Amino acid sequence: MISSETIEGYLARLAARQPAPGGGAAGALHAAQGAALVAMVARYTTGAKYADHAEDVERTIAGADASVPAAVRLADDDEEAFAAGIKAYGLPADSEGAKSVRARAVQEALARAAEPPRALIDLAGHIIALGRELADFGNANVISDVAAASEAARAAIATAMITLEINIKAIKDPGLQEALRADVLRAEEAVASADDLSGRVRKRVLA
Template identity: 55%
Template sequence: MINSETITEYLASLASREPTPGGGAAAALHAAQGAALVAMVARYTTGAKYEQHAELVQRTINAADGLVVEALRLADADQHAFQGVIDSYKLPSGREDLRAVRTASIQEALILAAQPPTQLVKLAGAIVDLATELFEVANANVISDIAAAADAARAAATTARVNIDINVVAIKDTAARSRLADQTDGLEEKVILAADSLVRRVRERILG
């Protein structure tokens, strides 16, 4: 599992000539880092100076910590789901009945593989929303990390979108493709716009 590996071990696995972990896991770790940065900024926004915002800050800490856990879960889920696609392609296809089983297995695996990145785009949006809400009251000494969190979430969303696309184009069931489109179309654009807006606001506040 990715969340039990050291950073060095994970990067070595990512760089190896193996299909997993890949971009999906990397996207999830982008999100995990974004959420962790939001939690860090919130923890620096505590004490008497920020007492009037204590409820918002604590709510942000709790939510961000939860998103870190969920992002790491999605990293493992993505790796597992993509391995399912790989295993399906390895099924025997020498006879017509075996080819039918293999085809059905591949299609089911592709649909399942689109689920973790779909969830990840939504999670990335939640990170940007948290960061945006915290921005107004955040400790100015760590305000740049709000921008870092937004950019990490943005990277998670755009990478997840590509992983959705590569699965969807291979799915032959039009109803399944439509369901996935309903779940995901336009989501990453909203995350991108919100993240870009937040980064601009952070830079304006830093530069005065």
């Protein structure tokens, strides 16, 4: 489980010749880092100087803190879902009955594998929204880390988006295909939102 291993252990497994963890888990950890960066900037935006924004900052801290473990759980979920898919594809197909069982198992595994990236799009979008809260008034000494958080969340969304696009091609359920295409559109909008937030921070840094 990614949530219980060291960074070194995780990276060694990521680099190994094995299918999981892969890009989906890496994307979730991008989101976790983005959330942690937002929480850090918010904690530097406290005290008398920022009293007018105290309520917003506390809400941002709470949201960012909750998003870190949520993202790590999605990394674990993604790895587990991928492993289930590998198991389904490994089922025998030496008879018509076996082929039918295998095909059904593969479709169920593909639907399950789509859930972590779908959730990741929502979570990373939330992290971007939290960073947006800080873009205008966050501590100028660390405000660049809001842009770093935005870029991390953007990477998470882009990773989730390509994962969904791959699944759409393999899934046969038209209703699920349509739902996943809608998620891809949401992901594209979230990527644009991340770009906008990074741009806002850069303008403030360069002003």
